[in-house]
Amino acid sequence: MIDNLHIKALSDIVGYENIYTDKAHLIAYSYDATRARFEPDCVIFPRDEKDVSDILHYCNKNALIIIPRGAGSGFTGGSLSIKGGIILAFEKHMNKILEIDMDNMVAVVQPGVINMDLQKSVEAKGLFYPPDPASEEHSTIGGNVSENAGGMRAAKYGITKDYVMALRAVLPSGEIIRAGKRTIKDVAGYNIAGILIASEGTLAVITEITVKLITKPKFTKTAFGVFPSVQHAMNAVYKTFANGITPVAMEFLDNLSIKAVEERFKKGLPTDAGAILITDVDAAAQNVLDEQMEKISEVFGLNGCSEFKIAKDEHEAKDLWFARRNCSQSITIYGSKKLNEDVTVPRSKLPELLDEIYEISKKYNLLIPCFGHTGDGNVHTNVMVDGSNEEQLKLGHKAIEEVFEAAIKLGGTLSGEHGIGISKAPFMRLAFTDAEMNLFRSIKKAFDPNNILNPYKMGLD
Numbered sequence: 001m002i003d004n005l006h007i008k009a010l011s012d013i014v015g016y017e018n019i020y021t022d023k024a025h026l027i028a029y030s031y032d033a034t035r036a037r038f039e040p041d042c043v044i045f046p047r048d049e050k051d052v053s054d055i056l057h058y059c060n061k062n063a064l065i066i067i068p069r070g071a072g073s074g075f076t077g078g079s080l081s082i083k084g085g086i087i088l089a090f091e092k093h094m095n096k097i098l099e100i101d102m103d104n105m106v107a108v109v110q111p112g113v114i115n116m117d118l119q120k121s122v123e124a125k126g127l128f129y130p131p132d133p134a135s136e137e138h139s140t141i142g143g144n145v146s147e148n149a150g151g152m153r154a155a156k157y158g159i160t161k162d163y164v165m166a167l168r169a170v171l172p173s174g175e176i177i178r179a180g181k182r183t184i185k186d187v188a189g190y191n192i193a194g195i196l197i198a199s200e201g202t203l204a205v206i207t208e209i210t211v212k213l214i215t216k217p218k219f220t221k222t223a224f225g226v227f228p229s230v231q232h233a234m235n236a237v238y239k240t241f242a243n244g245i246t247p248v249a250m251e252f253l254d255n256l257s258i259k260a261v262e263e264r265f266k267k268g269l270p271t272d273a274g275a276i277l278i279t280d281v282d283a284a285a286q287n288v289l290d291e292q293m294e295k296i297s298e299v300f301g302l303n304g305c306s307e308f309k310i311a312k313d314e315h316e317a318k319d320l321w322f323a324r325r326n327c328s329q330s331i332t333i334y335g336s337k338k339l340n341e342d343v344t345v346p347r348s349k350l351p352e353l354l355d356e357i358y359e360i361s362k363k364y365n366l367l368i369p370c371f372g373h374t375g376d377g378n379v380h381t382n383v384m385v386d387g388s389n390e391e392q393l394k395l396g397h398k399a400i401e402e403v404f405e406a407a408i409k410l411g412g413t414l415s416g417e418h419g420i421g422i423s424k425a426p427f428m429r430l431a432f433t434d435a436e437m438n439l440f441r442s443i444k445k446a447f448d449p450n451n452i453l454n455p456y457k458m459g460l461d
C-alpha cells in the first residue's frame with residue numbers, strides 16, 4: 001500500500017504536479033478495453049528516462065508495484081493495477097518523436113507517441129511505418145511494442161517486432177539498458193530487445209524505441225470477393241499466398257458478421273453469402289498491381305468466388321472496406337456480451353479452424369460470429385452471450401477454452417495480437433509445457449527479482 005511518505009518521496013522525484021492520487025484520476029486510469037476496473041493507488045507521469053529510473057529504484061527498494069501504461073487500449077488487462085500500485089503513464093511528457101533519420105530510414109520515439117502520429121510524421125517525409133493496429137488513432141508505440149501489435153497490413157508487412165531495431169529501457173532496479181542497434185545486422189549478445197517485445201510491461205519499462213522505416217509503395221488497389229461458404233473463402237486465402245501473391249491485407253467476414261453489418265447499416269451486402277473477403281494489394285508500378293489483381297481474381301474464381309469487385313477509386317475502396325471496419329460493433333446485435341479472442345493458426349489451417357469453431361458453436365448452442373485478419377491466419381472469434389445470464393456466461397467460457405484448444409491443436413497460438421494479460425492467463429497451460437512456463441518465470445526473475453513490475457499477469461504468478 002502506498003502511504004503519504006511514499007507519495008512525498010515520489011513527488012520529490014517527479015514534482016507534485018506529476019503525481020495524482022485524487023479519485024477522478026484513479027478512476028480514469030482504472031480501465032482498459034476489457035472494461036474490467038481496478039483502481040491504482042496513484043498515477044505518475046515521468047518527465048524523462050531519469051525520472052523512470054529514480055521511480056523504479058525507489059519502488060524496488062520499497063516493494064511497491066509499478067504498472068506501465070500506454071493508452072489503456074489493451075484487450076487483455078495488461079495495464080490494469082489488479083492489486084493496486086502505481087500507474088506509470090507516458091502521455092503527458094514522454095510522447096515525442098525524437099528523430100526521423102532519413103539517411104538510415106529509422107525513427108526514434110518516446111513510448112507515449114501515438115501510432116498514427118508516427119505514421120503521419122514519417123509519411124510527410126515520404127517514408128512508411130507499416131504496423132497499423134485498428135487502435136492506431138489511440139494506442140502508443142510503447143504499448144504496441146509491449147503487446148507486439150499487428151494490424152491489417154501484417155499479411156505483407158509484418159508486425160511491430162519486424163520494425164523494432166533498438167530499445168532503451170529501465171530495469172526494476174532502476175538501471176538503464178540499451179538493446180539492439182540502428183543497424184540492419186547485429187548478432188552481438190542475446191536479443192534482449194526480442195525478449196522485451198510482447199513482454200507486456202512485466203520485465204522493464206521501455207523508454208525509447210528505434211523503429212525501421214521503409215518506402216511506401218505508390219499504387220494500391222482494393223477488391224472484394226463473395227464466397228458460398230467460409231471454407232471456400234479460407235481456401236482462397238491460403239491459395240492466394242501459395243500462388244506467389246502477397247496482398248497487403250486479406251480480411252474476412254462470415255455470414256453472421258455480414259448479416260449484422262447489413263442489419264445495422266443497410267449497405268446492400270450479400271446476406272446469403274457464406275463469407276466475403278476484402279483484400280488490398282500494393283506495388284511500385286501499376287502493371288505489377290494489375291497482374292496481382294488478375295491472379296487474385298483467378299485464385300478466388302477457382303475457389304468458388306461468385307462475385308469479384310475491384311474498387312475503381314479511393315471512394316469505392318472505402319465502401320468495400322465498410323463492412324470490415326464496422327463488423328466489430330455490429331455483431332453486438334447477437335448478445336449483450338462478446339467474449340472475443342484472437343486465435344491464430346498457420347494460414348493453411350484456417351478452413352479446419354473455422355470448421356472446429358462452428359462445431360463448438362453448435363455444441364454450446366451459442367452464436368460465434370467470426371471475422372478478421374485471415375491474411376495472417378488471425379481470426380477474431382466472438383462468442384456472443386447474454387451478459388446477465390450466469391449459465392450462458394459459463395458456457396461461453398467453456399466454448400472459448402475449446403476454441404483455444406482447437407487453435408493450439410492446429411499449430412496455432414492463443415493470441416495473434418492482443419496478448420495474455422489477465423484475460424488469457426488461465427489458458428497459458430494449454431499452450432505451454434511446465435518447462436516452458438518455468439523458463440518464462442526464470443526470465444521474469446532475472447529482470448525483476450522482487451516482482452514489482454506489472455505482477456500477476458501472463459500466468460507467471
Ligand SMILES: Cc1cc2nc3c(=O)[nH]c(=O)nc-3n(C[C@H](O)[C@H](O)[C@H](O)COP(=O)(O)OP(=O)(O)OC[C@H]3O[C@@H](n4cnc5c(N)ncnc54)[C@H](O)[C@@H]3O)c2cc1C
Binds near residue numbers: 068138144
Ligand atoms: C478498438 C480496438 C482495436 C484494436 N485493434 C488492434 C489491432 O488491430 N491489433 C492489435 O495488435 N491490437 C489491437 N488492439 C489492442 C491494443 O490497442 C494494442 O494491444 C495496443 O498495442 C495497446 O497499446 P496501448 O498504448 O493502449 O497500451 P496499454 O493498453 O496501455 O498497455 C498494454 C501493455 O503494454 C504495457 N506497456 C505500455 N507501455 C509500456 C512501456 N513504455 N514499457 C513497458 N510496458 C509498457 C502495459 O503494462 C500493458 O501490459 C485494439 C484495441 C482496441 C480497443
